[in-house]
Amino acid sequence: MNDSEHGRRTIRDVAKAAGVSISTASNALNGTGRTNAETREKVKRIADELGFRPNALARGLLTKRSHAIGMLTNDTYGRLTLPMAAGVSEILVDHGVSLFLCATNNDPRLAKLHLDALLDRQVDGIIFTATRIDLEPPPELLKLRIPVIYAFAQGPADSVSFHPDDAQGARIAVQHLQALGRSRILHITGEQNYLAARIRADAYRELAGPSGRVMFGEWSEEWGHSAIDEVYSQSGPKPDAIFCGSDEIARGVIDALRDRGISIPEDVAVVGFDNWEVVSKQTRPPLTTIDMELKELGHRAGLAILGLSRGEKLEPGIERLPCRLFVRGSA
Amino acid sequence: MNDSEHGRRTIRDVAKAAGVSISTASNALNGTGRTNAETREKVKRIADELGFRPNALARGLLTKRSHAIGMLTNDTYGRLTLPMAAGVSEILVDHGVSLFLCATNNDPRLAKLHLDALLDRQVDGIIFTATRIDLEPPPELLKLRIPVIYAFAQGPADSVSFHPDDAQGARIAVQHLQALGRSRILHITGEQNYLAARIRADAYRELAGPSGRVMFGEWSEEWGHSAIDEVYSQSGPKPDAIFCGSDEIARGVIDALRDRGISIPEDVAVVGFDNWEVVSKQTRPPLTTIDMELKELGHRAGLAILGLSRGEKLEPGIERLPCRLFVRGSA
DNA sequence: ACTTTTTGATAAAACCTTTTATCTCCTATA
DNA sequence: TATAGGAGATAAAAGGTTTTATCAAAAAGT
Known part of the structure; x- marks a missing residue:
């Protein structure tokens, strides 16, 4: 029976x-x-x-709410994306909402494919994340009938975006160094065509004043190395502190300084950016660095997309989430 | 109208x-x-x-195939998981199948929550991945009516699992060193309670013979450092090559060797494991290392779950996928 | 010219829920 | 006592698709 x-x-x-x-x-x-x-x-x-x-399918068919949201990201090996995804997922699971992960590899064709699949599945919303805050989202994303949140990426004017507060992050880094009594602070950072790099550099300049110097380069350990080579092969005053644009750069910087017999943090204090623990905890000395709180950013993005999908209205614009200073041994 | x-x-x-x-x-x-x-x-x-x-919901409701599969993983910041997820996704998207990503943080409660959500959504199958091949999957996973694939993790006897071929990976590393004329090869690796570490160590011992020596420790750069300190503080013959259990360990080893004025690869050749590019490309010299081809492993897992979800039968057991040697500067 | 096939199209059932509109029965009120 | 109102339950519709069974018309066979 x-x-x-x-x-x-x-x-x-x-x-x-x-x-x-x-x-x-x-x-x-x-x-x-x-x-x-x-x-x-x-x-x-x-x-x-x-x-x-x-059965979630039947329920979703009827109620027009699938209780699923899609996350569209342009990278695959992302040390940026994954912590955010974890944060998003953490929020969603508590609300019975599941997460589709779509990696586009920066391929527009793939982006379209994934986006169509998400729409077919009637997702309640989409979170777009990227590896840099000034990456253009796929154009199809701009005219959807479902809500979209931009996390670590910038949407159109009337959209809701979440960014780390790069300026504030740079400020607390420099202020920390100044509180240690350092006055000749150098800024070694990544590519100038990254908006985040420019924002941080500007914030740095405001605090460092005329003695400030910014060196743009690449986001690599190697650049940290060669930047130090450059600085120390020139004549003129040497820095007593260096604020780096990434932990990897900081690591290169520290290695190069040590090679020259310069002791850290006594002679030169170093602050990194990212708090990518696999780097920051392994440098010697361990790195004092700025954490962008990506998981928290994911939380916020998750809450935002939940709200929007329920029809709540959100203030459009870029919300900048504060960074946090992690003090370890290098400064 | x-x-x-x-x-x-x-x-x-x-x-x-x-x-x-x-x-x-x-x-x-x-x-x-x-x-x-x-x-x-x-x-x-x-x-x-x-x-x-x-509408995928309506179609799925009727056909009993949701064209979605779930990926359950125990880690969040995974440098192991993410390449696999990318590989899985790459395969699935071509077949119109989407991927639910569920990070459990090693929390059984969360695992159950995610699993239930996946089942409610009528996923066509589940891929379980972990950060180590000998991690127990959540017990609920064992008695499902839908197919399950274990990638970088081990299921019950009648299940289908995919692992990197750790033994073969260790062999090609050692053979490469031997082909370079090295005979006093040391193996510095991670925690002994990791199955993968033991498998690699065993394969190493077979080739290295009685002169072989295995040092178990932690999966950290620091352990690479202190292992070298230990070796060089003892008397006795010194190695002319070191096979490391991870790139991070290798990096610590290389740094420690350089500190002692030992040149790489002339005096001591070093091979790593993982080909985690952010480490392997940044060491000086760049690291010769073993790549587990995790993306390919994801491809295979994706194809397998697709097959199973269509009702195809697959040979149960652990399939071991070959690793590949990447030659850079350190050996 | 009549039956049998084949072709092309369709109505209706099914999938599993939620929700609206109805219906019955009981209690309270005038 | 007649009526209004409320409580509790239910039938039926709706959601968007696939599929089975049915039907009509055209083509083929005798």
């Missing part, structure tokens, strides 16, 4: 076993409509015994 | 616009049933013009 073991239990099975109609079962389980407390408990108990779980 | 702009186009809209029934439209679009070539083209053209895309 029971159409038992060949598939999942449906609400039919629950209703039949409880001796009520399907609608009553549904109402009892969801607390909607009017139901007698007694039958409600009974239905719930039986559903539990049967291990009933509602 | 057209219920135009407030929602997506449905197959109804297509049928109406083409002047045919819903069933005909469906048959025409899917190439099922019997349809006149002419009407078929017409329907397709109109569907295209209208930008019709079928």
Whole structure:
């Protein structure tokens, strides 16, 4: 009689076993409509015994809410993306929402493919993340009927974006060095065509004043090395502190300084950026650095997309989340 | 008349616009049933013009195939997981299948939560990945009615698992060193309670013979450092090559050797493991290392889960995928 | 000319829920 | 006592698609 073991239990099975109609079962389980407390408990108990779980596809089809959101990212090996994704997921799972991960490899064709698939699945919203805050999102993203959040990326004017507060991050780095009594602070950072690099450099300049010097280069350890070579092969005053644009650069800087017999932090204090622990904890001395709190950024993005998908209105614009200073040995 | 702009186009809209029934439209679009070539083209053209895309929820509800699979992983910041996920995704997207990413943080409660959500969404299969090949999967995973693939993790006896071939990886590392004429090869690796570490160590011992020596420790740069300190503070013959269990260890080893004025690869050749480019490319000299081809492993896992979800049978057991040697400067 | 096939199209059922509108029965009110 | 109102339950519709069974018309066979 029971159409038992060949598939999942449906609400039919629950209703039949409880001796009520399907609608009553549904109402009892969801607390909607009017139901007698007694039958409600009974239905719930039986559903539990049967291990009933509602089919999300059917539910989504009817309610127009799939309780799934898509995350579109342009990188694959991302040390930036993954912490954010973890943060997003952490928030979503508590609200019964699942996450589709779509890596586009910076390929527009792939981006379109993924985006179409997400729309076909009726996702309630999309989070777009990137490896740099000034990367253009795929154009299709701009005219969707579902909400979109930009995390570590910049959307159009009326959209909601979350960025780390690069300027504030740079400021607390420089202020920390100044509080240590350093006055000849150098800034060695990555490529100038990265907006984040320019923002940080500007913030640095404001605090460092006329004695400040910014060296743009690459986001690599090697650049840290050769930057130091450059500085120390020239004549003129030497820095007593260096603020680096990334932990990798900082590591190159520290290695190069040590090669020259310069002791850290006594002779030169060094501050990094990223708090990428696999680097920052392994340098000698361990790196004092700025953490962008990417997981928290993911949390915020997750909460935002949840809100939007429920129809709430959000202030458009770029919200900048504060960075945090991690003091270790290098400064 | 057209219920135009407030929602997506449905197959109804297509049928109406083409002047045919819903069933005909469906048959025409899917190439099922019997349809006149002419009407078929017409329907397709109109569907295209209208930008019709079928609702995946409705389709999945009926066909019992959601064209989505779930990836359950125990880590968050995974440099192991993410390349695999990228590989999986790359395969799936070409088959119109999407990927749910679920990070469990090693929390059983979270694992259960995610797993239930995946089942509610009627995923066609699940890929379980972990940060180490000998991690126990959550017990709920063992008795599902849907197919499960274990990637970089080990399932029960009758399941399908994919691992990197650690033994072969260790062999090509040692053989490469031996081909360079090195005979006193040392193996510095990570924690002994990792199965992968033991497998590699065993393979190493077979080739290195009685002169071989294995030093277990931690998976950190620091351990590479202190291992070298230990070796060189003892008397006795010194190695002319070192095979390291990870790139991070190798980096610590190289730094420590350089501190002692030992030149690489002339005096001591060093081979790493992982080919984690952010480390291997940045050491000086750049690291010769073993790549586990994690993306390829993801490809294989993706293909496997696709096959299983279509009802194909797969040989159970652990399939070991070959590693590859990347020769750079250190050996 | 009549039956049998074949072709092309369609109505309707099914998938599993939620929700709206109805319906019955009971209690309270005038 | 008649009526209004409320509580509790349910039938039925809806959501968008695929698929099975049915049907009509045209083509082929005798």
